[in-house]
Amino acid sequence: MNALRRRGLGWAAVAAVVALVLAGCGGGGGAGSAGNASGGAALSGNDINPVDPARLRNGGDFLWPIDSLPPQFNFNQVDGTAAGNRAIIGAMLPSIFRGDAKGVLQPDPNYLTSAEVTGTNPQVVTYAINPKAVWSDGRPLDWTDFDAQFTALNGTNPAYQVAGTTGYSDIATVAPGANPQEVVVTFKHNFADWRALFSPLYPKSTNSDPNAFNTGWVGRPQAISAGPFRFDSVDQTAKRLTLVRNDKWWGAPPKLDRIIYVALDPAAQPEAFANGSLSFVDIGPSVSAFQRAQQVPGAVIRTSNGPNYRHITFNGAPGAILSDPALRLAIMRGIDREVITRSQIGPIIPNAEPLGNHIYVQGLEGYQDNSGVVAYDPQKAKSELDALGWRQQGSVRVKDGKPLVIRDVIPSATPVSEAEAKIVQQQLAAIGVQVDIQTVPTDNFFSQYVNVGNFDITHFSWLGTQTPISSSSGIYRTGDGVEQNYGRIGNQKINDLLNQANAELDPAKQRALANELDQEIWNVGHSLLLYQRPDAVAVRNDVANFGAFGFADVDYTKIGFTR
Structure with a gap:
């Protein structure tokens, strides 16, 4: 879905x-x-x-x-x-x-x-x-x-x-x-x-x-x-x-x-x-x-509790309009994640809160909210944009003659992405950032846009794993290959912390390293986490051994229909 x-x-x-x-x-x-x-x-x-x-x-x-x-x-x-x-x-x-x-x-x-x-x-x-x-x-x-x-x-x-x-x-x-x-x-x-x-x-x-x-x-x-x-x-x-x-x-x-x-x-x-x-x-x-x-x-x-989550990936590749981490962080502070969370999943999960950790989801040992660096503060966002040279001219900020217009690429026939994008568009307009929403065919959303960095920001969900540190490595590491770091954002500290956490056999020490890693991911403005995606599945009432698997894997041999 x-x-x-x-x-x-x-x-x-x-x-x-x-x-x-x-x-x-x-x-x-x-x-x-x-x-x-x-x-x-x-x-x-x-x-x-x-x-x-x-x-x-x-x-x-x-x-x-x-x-x-x-x-x-x-x-x-x-x-x-x-x-x-x-x-x-x-x-x-x-x-x-x-x-x-x-x-x-x-x-x-x-x-x-x-x-x-x-x-x-x-x-x-x-x-x-x-x-x-x-x-x-x-x-x-x-x-x-x-x-x-x-x-x-x-x-x-x-x-x-x-x-x-x-x-x-x-x-x-x-x-x-x-x-x-x-x-x-x-x-x-x-x-x-x-x-x-x-x-x-x-x-x-x-x-x-x-x-x-x-x-x-x-x-x-x-x-x-x-x-x-x-x-x-x-x-x-x-x-x-x-x-x-x-x-x-x-x-x-x-x-x-x-x-x-x-x-x-x-x-x-x-x-x-x-x-x-x-x-x-x-x-x-x-x-x-x-x-x-x-x-x-x-x-x-x-x-059930689910491991998957919604987020916004930012494109920080050289030459991209959002290549400056200070600009990315200022823009993130202009997005109210609580509003997005309540509007999107409030009727399903009434007390849902924004996700605050790139490594651990809520409900897992090790989870702590490290998102304070991007806490919603539109006045601070405006001040930071001014300091970066992006001055308000009419409804849109401009720097060196270039307007602050970012392209939000979303897949077609995806109501969740569309709704999120419209909220982001409205909220960022209030701080002088113009968001142009570009809807592209679902079939090539990843291959022609996300995978190749053809976006300024984009929305999708990450599927969680039972091994979140190692499975996160390709998303946050920088080096010779992009792997799944589609926004090309990171630094050597992140690479080093990933190496240390992946090699640490003591669970408590590994969790501490993972949270230090998450804090640095927030600091560089890699991506803006939104909310943990509800694991809610509608099935025929005669279907057995299938539904909301939460943190478990599917056993394909057991799926079937009651007599």
């Missing part, structure tokens, strides 16, 4: 169309911080109508809405990080660790019989692969799949256009152990969030060649699978992608016959759910979707 992107490692992610969503490149699972070295446990569980799969009807089609068909189905490639792709690949490929309802990462027994730190100084992790685990072409999963993914994602070969290198760049070697199903990973540097690595795991055929990595999954998934479902077909005209049961799957058989992903503008999804064309709809922060779902006979709304 909104533009979503993943954050960082593995299943890290963004939400934009009721608000687009991205996942950050970093961690395993796909929720909040884990109750391990990565952070604390979530405050609450989830709301998915848990039912023993033996009591469910065998078969059926599950109609899963996504904002658009992904252009790239390699989730580790720079163009593959959309939330819709995560939902598809999660059913097809291994996630060797899975987050539970508290966000704690545990080995998935379908893929691993054990995984543990077997050495320190240097750090060594040994994985024992389930001997039953096979790719759908019949080849067993083995250490070479791990080695190929490390080779592709460690950043040493720029021909691989990767979404992020965090964690993989800390590995020295991947080698076989006592047999091909034992994997020994030796690190160059301590990496606390090692559980986030190798999820999703792609076959070595994808990772052994840059061309296969960059283009082999463009337009459609490959036929190879090692999950409960496999790719069947994609209809670009009807905007549908179908997965069917994987007959080579060795685990508990899935209850569903098919998962059909339906690409539909987020604004149209609530009505499609109401008329029976979808099995669920992600309400997220959309009040109108929430109210519509309440009217649908036979529907229930499931809610």
